[in-house]
Amino acid sequence: MSLPKRVVLVGPMGAGKSTIGRMLAKELGYRFLDSDRIIEERCGANIPWIFDVEGEEGFRQRETAMLEELASEAKTVLATGGGAVMRPENRQLLKQDAVVVYLKTSIEQQVERTRKDRNRPLLQNDDPEAVLRKLFSIRDPLYSQLADITMHTDRKSPRLVVRQLVNRMKPRTPRHKRQVRKEGRNHV
Ligand SMILES: Nc1ncnc2c1ncn2[C@@H]1O[C@H](COP(=O)(O)OP(=O)(O)O)[C@@H](O)[C@H]1O
Ligand SMILES: O=C(O)C1=C[C@@H](OP(=O)(O)O)[C@@H](O)[C@H](O)C1
Numbered sequence: 001m002s003l004p005k006r007v008v009l010v011g012p013m014g015a016g017k018s019t020i021g022r023m024l025a026k027e028l029g030y031r032f033l034d035s036d037r038i039i040e041e042r043c044g045a046n047i048p049w050i051f052d053v054e055g056e057e058g059f060r061q062r063e064t065a066m067l068e069e070l071a072s073e074a075k076t077v078l079a080t081g082g083g084a085v086m087r088p089e090n091r092q093l094l095k096q097d098a099v100v101v102y103l104k105t106s107i108e109q110q111v112e113r114t115r116k117d118r119n120r121p122l123l124q125n126d127d128p129e130a131v132l133r134k135l136f137s138i139r140d141p142l143y144s145q146l147a148d149i150t151m152h153t154d155r156k157s158p159r160l161v162v163r164q165l166v167n168r169m170k171p172r173t174p175r176h177k178r179q180v181r182k183e184g185r186n187h188v
């Protein structure tokens, strides 16, 4: 696989899309785009505020408009929000000229990584784990269908995930190719 025009990261809350996206962009020399952060900048308000005032539907409308705008940006790594795959029109936009990467993560890790953060309105309730389980059952098939690369992230540092992704995208030398095959056998 040669370097794609753009890379799009999908996966559940806490998969590491924002963290890994930023590092991967630096590694590839691409621009990093985080659709949630750009929505917040444009709106002048954070995601909890948008959910409060406009409801989830209002946020989803902003999200679709943002994905449309960003779909034509070359040499970018785009970190999406976990729910971006829900609308069919979004899935079309995400696939456009992109290698789509699914950062796959266990529910336990999702819970752990999102525990202290108050910026995810869908998880501000008594049982965030139950919400994450429900969302996973609906969204996991959509992430999988859309993905060109599925990368497990449990028990891997962000740095290791980035290194393995770069290897998958730039397997140029025979050593690289052997490494990618080896990682493939380990369910990368
Ligand atoms: N591979 C990883 N191992 C350990 N912690 C991680 C990993 N990836 C992300 N994190 C941490 O998990 C939290 C959520 O990551 P984030 O990038 O915001 O996820 P997402 O954008 O997919 O919701 C952050 O505190 C981040 O530092
Ligand atoms: O899963 C979701 O529906 C959401 C995920 C969040 O992004 P992260 O996946 O980056 O946390 C953010 O877009 C919003 O809170 C809704």
Ligand SMILES: [Mg+2]
Pocket (backbone or CB within 6 Å): 017, 018, 019, 036, 079, 080, 081
């Ligand atoms: Mg994020």
